[in-house]
Amino acid sequence: MRVLVLGHGKTGKLVAEVAAERGHSVHVLDAKENPNASALTPPFVAGFDVVIDFTAPEAVVQNMRAVLATGARMVVGTTGWYHRLADARGLVERKEAGLVYGTNFSVGVQVMLQMAKRMGELLKNAGYEFSIEETHHVTKLDSPSGTALTLANVVKSAAGLAEVPIKAHRMGDAAGLHVLQAKSAADKLVLTHEAHSRRGFAEGAVRAAEWLSTRKGCYDFQEIYTQM
Template sequence: MKIALLGYGKMGKTIEKIALERGHTVVTRIGRNDSMEDITKADVIIEFTSPESVMNNLKYLIPTQIPIICGTTGWNENLGEVTDMIKEHKSSMVYASNFSLGVNIFFELNKKLAAMMSQFKEYDVKMQEIHHTEKKDAPSGTAITLFEGLAKSVSKENWHLGTDLKEDSVSIEALREEDVKGTHSVTYQNEIDSIEITHTAHTRDGFALGSVIAAEWIINKKGIYTMKDVLGL
């Protein structure tokens, strides 16, 4: 499989390593301000850039009909527009707030725990995410996906940044520390005890492997998908 890497920072370089280990070829590596001219040589495009550039990238890439794996977060409010573009151009894309296989299992565990806790209203739920200091969006896309997975079960309509407890909103504490790959926790607590589930990423390899697996899966498919589709969860 011929892969184009759009975004060639730390994540792009890790994706390249994993892709080569799995027998694929990287035909172009596009960093900031580089030309996208060689993108048409690829069978699939893996996009890990920034919230500021992702929509312009997708508007350029979708009409090419080359399958896209989009790992950039911070564009959820544009999902409807992107979905319409995918349908219009008969293209294909996998998007995810997190491509890690472990995190996607964690998403399902989060939903099951929230369903169990729905009958115990004496517990308050709160969340925390920790990332490296270079991460620009807060809370993380992964944290927002976790919130979406528990919101209905715990009867919370919104999330807010910070640690204050609010009646209709889940607090998400977003911390930025040096060289943290990503840690997410969901905690239910009352005066008696606490129940907490946590996912901790030790390296970027998990995100990279998931994106390459998604790239292998999307070939010859049309439409817009998530990692839940890729992994059959």
């Protein structure tokens, strides 16, 4: 499989390494080589089976427009752009392209989301207050993290809550820590996911690209991670 990786940050570099380890041909474009998605011309994009984006919120929308407009397949691990999700879905449908997006490509986080949903269902109307804390590296641009927002939405839906408060921390080079707490007058339950490195995110993104390489349509990683 021929893979184009957009973004040469810490996660983007690791995505390229993992893809190469899995036997794929890899080309990487950093931000300086692709201002305003200018490098993503139709002939250039056609040279790849899947494009994987780990850039920044201000760049990803332009990258998606350029790639998906060619009918290509794209995996997007960048967050902070979901207010434009409806536009992306429409473009995928019109151009018969392929898109997998997700706030977190770690399989462990996907399991956490399922467990959080069950916690919300079981503790609904039982007098528990839910809260979330998340910690990431100081260079992470979005706050709270997309994963924390997804976790909050899962709990709100399952427990019938209007809001779940989130505390966001930015410290050092932390790969990612998410803690969901349910507290009552009698006890406290805590569900935690701690990433020791970014490798889980990179492996999930590459596996999603492999899965998408034979498909079209728009998918949330939550919907397809068990199929990979």
